[in-house]
Amino acid sequence: MTARTPYQMGCVLLASVLAGGLMPGEVGAQENAKKYPEVKSTFNKRGDVHALDANVPPPIVHQIVVRAFGELELTVNSENKQLGFVEGGRSRGVAGETVRVWVDPVQGGNSRVEVRNIRISRMGLIGLATTKDWSQSVLEKIATLLEAVPSLESLRARAAAEPDSLDTQRELLARYLAAGSVEEAVRGYEALLARHPDAGRDRVAFSDLLIKQNRADAALNLLKSAPAPDADMKYSLARTCVLAGRAADAVPVLSAMTAETPKDLRATYNLGRASFLAGDAAGAERSLSAVVALAPDHPFAASSKAWLSTGTSAPSPDAADPKVALALGGLLAKEGLGPIARPYLLRAATALPEGRERYDALKALTAIDLGQEDYKSVVSLLEPRAKQLSTAKQGELLHILSLAYCGMRDFPKAVEYNKLAAKADHQPAKDLKKMLETYM
């Protein structure tokens, strides 16, 4: 094959672009298959869209939309799981298409999917003629993939018919959780563990769910009743004790682990942290110092030093010096112990004077609440301070407030605070701005 000059390559590309534009097959095929007529979206800014209704919850539809993009070889450029928004498309340099999909919750835990196709051309009408409207193909693919998603009733029937299949039970549990049916998920986990007491992964997942529901006793009893617990199960029990605010109960569990394997760094560090939180100054000092000596370059060593720098044991949140409360809350939050970090951060956020440290406390605190989808707490913390935050150019906190309103699907408020965040030069707020406009 002879090599082409750049000029020849340009001509070949141009010819292929033109040929694409003149090819009627693609357009014709689309015209014949318009199963989803154009409708006006309930959100004015989206304009005319193609839509379908799905009788499964938005989180599942969102996954299906992403899969549909992949199967159609469309690139996903950005997505927002909280809002149920996916944007992507196809590009060929001189022309392309941007496809936007919105998955909105509707009554009864169901979803509505809206699609809008935007054609892009850098070559005027010639380029435009080569573009395609993906709306029909995307919705058809979503519909096909949704057909393969079993209904809740059939999942229940299968789970009842196949009680020994862990996969089937887990699929039903995942559906309950996606739909927010926590009580049904609790009953499902109880049934699963009654049948499969050795399923450690499910036992830990159930215990995490119970902790989120503030059912600490049930969570701890569940882990304590694990048959033949391995190291991971014992470790989960210790961690759950700490999360439940009962660090003293974690100490004997971790002590036994370190007695068995004295060089187990993870257990030693966790023993030091649990002792610190339980008020056992000597025990904390002993274990945390051992970690530093055992592995001075490990992140556990840096954390051990950080714990010890705040004191010898954790004071109660109400009595803590606000600066110490901020340091402790920050450490606990960083290590994924949000529920027990919260009271310390709240103390810091309310007792520290206006300024950077108070804002740091508010950031850590509201990040925990956002992670727990506790949007009302974020709003009650930040909205009364909104004017002050705007004056102080605290774009990140204003953006968090906007995200909380997104979670509550109060879009006018979300837009209002996001604008203030963008004005304070917070880049993620600028990125969200365009997306949020389509929710008006």
Next chain:
Amino acid sequence: MHFTLVRASVLLLLFNSCAPVWAQDASAGRAEVLKGTARLVETKEQSEAEFKTDIIAKGMVVVLLTLSNPSEDATASVRRADVLLRTEFDEELPALEAQRAYDRLMMKIGGGPSFAEFGIGRAIVEGSKKKTLRETVLRRALPELVELGPGKSVEAALFFERGKHAGSFAYSTLIIRDVLKQADGRSVSFSMSLGPQR
């Protein structure tokens, strides 16, 4: 491209050209059914050497995994959805679908140049990038389901979103849950540390 089921023999053919001697810092894991090694790719240089592209700048890290089934009679099944990375502070990161990693590395639609002439240039760059990513990211990614017959092995890449994790992942553990041993239908979990853990 979505994989649904790929036999280990096919994977062996695909990955035969990869050097089987992994970095010496890789640590080994062992379970009833499988043995393997895991090597972390978390710097720009490592990523460019392995994938000809900077995956790290796009907020991801990669684990290069080798698994072999030393059994003489049992087949083992591994699902990508059952693989996760657990950080030293117990944050659990699921392995991304290969397509999601590919999407993150692709150019943004509509972000192209304003003039057609440059658009043609972009089309060429984009085409070449697609080709590279298909060969490196999609082809090397661990399939959704791998069945490892007796004596078979697999080498594949796992992609993880960095999330809010600051610092190195060298203190993290790769966990493969519910590896199904088909001879008796039992499943076992398998974990490998990615660095100098104790």
